[in-house]
Amino acid sequence: MYLPAYASADREQCIATWGAHIFRYSDTWDDAHQRAIAHAANEGLYYVHPFDDIRTLEGQGTLGLEILADVPVVDLVLIGVGGSGLIGGVAAALKQTRPGIRIIGVEPAGAPIMTVSLNAGRLVELPAVHSIADTLSPRALSERTLDLALRYVNEVALVTDALMVEAMRWLWTECNQLVEPTGAAVIAALQSGAVEVARYAAPVAIICGGNVDVACVFAGYAVE
Amino acid sequence: MYLPAYASADREQCIATWGAHIFRYSDTWDDAHQRAIAHAANEGLYYVHPFDDIRTLEGQGTLGLEILADVPVVDLVLIGVGGSGLIGGVAAALKQTRPGIRIIGVEPAGAPIMTVSLNAGRLVELPAVHSIADTLSPRALSERTLDLALRYVNEVALVTDALMVEAMRWLWTECNQLVEPTGAAVIAALQSGAVEVARYAAPVAIICGGNVDVACVFAGYAVE
Numbered sequence: 374m375y376l377p378a379y380a381s382a383d384r385e386q387c388i389a390t391w392g393a394h395i396f397r398y399s400d401t402w403d404d405a406h407q408r409a410i411a412h413a414a415n416e417g418l419y420y421v422h423p424f425d426d427i428r429t430l431e432g433q434g435t436l437g438l439e440i441l442a443d444v445p446v447v448d449l450v451l452i453g454v455g456g457s458g459l460i461g462g463v464a465a466a467l468k469q470t471r472p473g474i475r476i477i478g479v480e481p482a483g484a485p486i487m488t489v490s491l492n493a494g495r496l497v498e499l500p501a502v503h504s505i506a507d508t509l510s511p512r513a514l515s516e517r518t519l520d521l522a523l524r525y526v527n528e529v530a531l532v533t534d535a536l537m538v539e540a541m542r543w544l545w546t547e548c549n550q551l552v553e554p555t556g557a558a559v560i561a562a563l564q565s566g567a568v569e570v571a572r573y574a575a576p577v578a579i580i581c582g583g584n585v586d587v588a589c590v591f592a593g594y595a596v597e
Numbered sequence: 598m599y600l601p602a603y604a605s606a607d608r609e610q611c612i613a614t615w616g617a618h619i620f621r622y623s624d625t626w627d628d629a630h631q632r633a634i635a636h637a638a639n640e641g642l643y644y645v646h647p648f649d650d651i652r653t654l655e656g657q658g659t660l661g662l663e664i665l666a667d668v669p670v671v672d673l674v675l676i677g678v679g680g681s682g683l684i685g686g687v688a689a690a691l692k693q694t695r696p697g698i699r700i701i702g703v704e705p706a707g708a709p710i711m712t713v714s715l716n717a718g719r720l721v722e723l724p725a726v727h728s729i730a731d732t733l734s735p736r737a738l739s740e741r742t743l744d745l746a747l748r749y750v751n752e753v754a755l756v757t758d759a760l761m762v763e764a765m766r767w768l769w770t771e772c773n774q775l776v777e778p779t780g781a782a783v784i785a786a787l788q789s790g791a792v793e794v795a796r797y798a799a800p801v802a803i804i805c806g807g808n809v810d811v812a813c814v815f816a817g818y819a820v821e
Binding site for chain 2: 383386387505534535538541542545546547549550551552554583585586587589590591593594596
């Protein structure tokens, strides 16, 4: 398992308990990705892409099926955009089952990869991303995730870093859920009015992403 | 609303959004409690006790009703012991509905207020408590919570601070739930074997208590 430098120690420890070998001398997502591909090629291993793999996408899609089971009347689903795998898999599952459900992606204004790709109708590589969540995303969609977005995503809303952090605080204070900035992006879109839900009967927002480093919190609970 | 000094800034802010006046020059739970009683007496206000009030206990009891609705076959419920209001209300609701359900309280080994009170069969005041959760509990049960414990709690398990913190870490790493030490006490009891659940068909553990200060985490998400 290749991890970029920004992955939290908590996540590394969690992955390690599943028996994975961790490689962590990569600085960025792109770098970790390239090193993992090279490693797999050199050793004849199968490379599991974190989002651009049909099996990964199908796994994400099961979340869409769970939503349909839990909220049969769902008519709007908000999904954060990181690597675009979560939204691709979930949107495909929802739309293939019930084409009338509206799918809205939410991404950082400083890393609008899906917005620019959908506007262009083709793959576009961002020269750079400028967001508190900048290390969480590659700078371009893949052929596969672009195709899914073009077919199944109705619109994409943008939220600023400040709004995402405000939404993070709200989720912690009101719901006792501590999530990463992109995990709170859907809440930011609702709080800011970037997405209006009043005319929907049963809107659902997926809050996903707990890659938060809480080592400083546990330091306060040192047991003698 | 009187808060002891250890209450987190997050909680204070949350309470303030509901329009409460916050008084916070108290060091301990006992002190905040006494000051609130005096304040209420001086101004002719109704004092809402955080656990030793029939209406507070009835409110806690609704959690027992929710468990019965969600898990109709429940036969064991583990509940952390802090002020003893949560366990008192929930145990009463469960046992009055279904006397066969086993209720196990879990409390810090260094603050065994319910253990010593049930063993004595009467109110006992601990001279002191020595636990990472020491500020969370008064040093004695009340007449009312002792009565509830005697009638509805089958046994009490003790867990060490180290086990509670280990359980906190597990809840964060595996479930993305960040809770306070007594909130994780029930998990500590399961992980340590202090409570054996193998012979129960449908055990339920209540994870309650999010009084964790995460200011240091949010400091890492400062937006320019």
